Amino acid sequence: MARIIVVTSGKGGVGKTTTSAAFGTGLALRGFKTAIVDFDVGLRNLDLIMGCERRVVYDFVNVIQGEATIGQALIRDKRLPNLAVLAASQTRDKDALTQEGVGRVLDDLSREFDYVLCDSPAGIEKGAHLAMYFADDAIVVTNPEVSSVRDSDRVLGLLASKTRHAERQDGKVNEHLIITRYAPKRVSKGEMLSLQDVQDILSIPLLGVIPESPTVLQCSNAGTPVILEDKSEAGQAYGDTVARYLGEARPLRFVEEEKGFLRRLFGG
């Protein structure tokens, strides 16, 4: 049985899909069979970030409605043989998703894969609800900014009450926090919430901090998961994050303000 991981946030534009693509690719790089499912029906994006948008024939909704098999709809990654994407439908809306149908698709995927990542849409309505419903683990993506943190807090409340584990009272969803677009320089200027501020409010374990980096946008446009850019800070930070998820100890990097050349030289 696969572990089902939901990548969620409440707020839009904080980096859920970027994180889903990077994290899923990271698990595949470690040798795990990984599927990433786009739950954002009507606003399909994951295929673009993963660079497989030209190969979408069938999608998630087709499979739920029995118009295609899961095997037909899964898009195998060209870079990593054990990575696959299930695209969202662009022509439908969230009402095309049913709890029973989603459960069936995730069951099917669980048989073949080690990890199934559910890339949640923004908001707390049906699409987001179904993306989190079957989860074993949750990755909550937050920007160091008050509205994003508050929305994540709301989502954490839903994870504790509106998931299958909560309803069956058979354990809880493991919550992990990833802070994206972190800019230490702006934190020290007081323009951005610090790691400590965010953790104070959300009080869940921190899985990773992804620094603000132009590479993220370049990778999105190129259809390359940023974790594959292992020279970039963001790519390395995602690598650390995946390692921590798998139980390895990694120190937090890229969270202190970069020191100038001379100060670095003299350890100032």
Add this chain to the structure above:
Amino acid sequence: MATRPSSVSRVQACELKGAGFTFTVLKVFDADPERIARQVTRRIQQAPDFFKGAPIVLDLQAVPEGDWDLSTLVERLRALDLVPVAVRGADGAHEQQARTLALGVLAEGRSAAGEPRPTVVEATPTTRLVTEPVRSGQQIYAKGDLVVVGPVSHGAELLAEGSIHVYGALRGRALAGLRGDRSARIFCRVLEAELISVAGYYRLAEDVEPALRGQGAQIYLDGENLHVLPL
């Protein structure tokens, strides 16, 4: 003329005397007459003669409080050839119903076997304990006091008929003494609340002295004034 015992005078038609009898007590745990009837029937089948026409006392002490019909239960038992004679441990409404059904109401005290009666557990409002963080959008209601161990986020709401204690940061709303208890108080270790209220008197975050924000504080009502004092 028949001889009478000498102790009984002819002018007396009757005499009151105290006497102890052994009754079968039917302890009721569930207010569903059908379930009770089924279980009693099974018992009767094991010893039909013993139970035939047996007077029984209904012990209602363990029945969860609520609206249920005593007369249905009595009817079912009579249909099984039992003779309910009295009730014990009934709440006010069911005691009243027992009287209308011409059943005796036995006083509190020791049971026939001499074992001490368990004390009646009053449905007093108890303290509600919350050990998880209270997230934005969540609402927690306590009939008595409310104790929150973790933080209470912006947009979360604590409602208590008694007092509220928060050991993490209080960033949401806290309303104590919800049903008018003016002696209720709010205690918190880090006061960053959006709104605090006791018995309907409230203060918004901007009405709290800036010096008190982020501090440990207690909030209580004195007359018409809601006071915020550092802890």
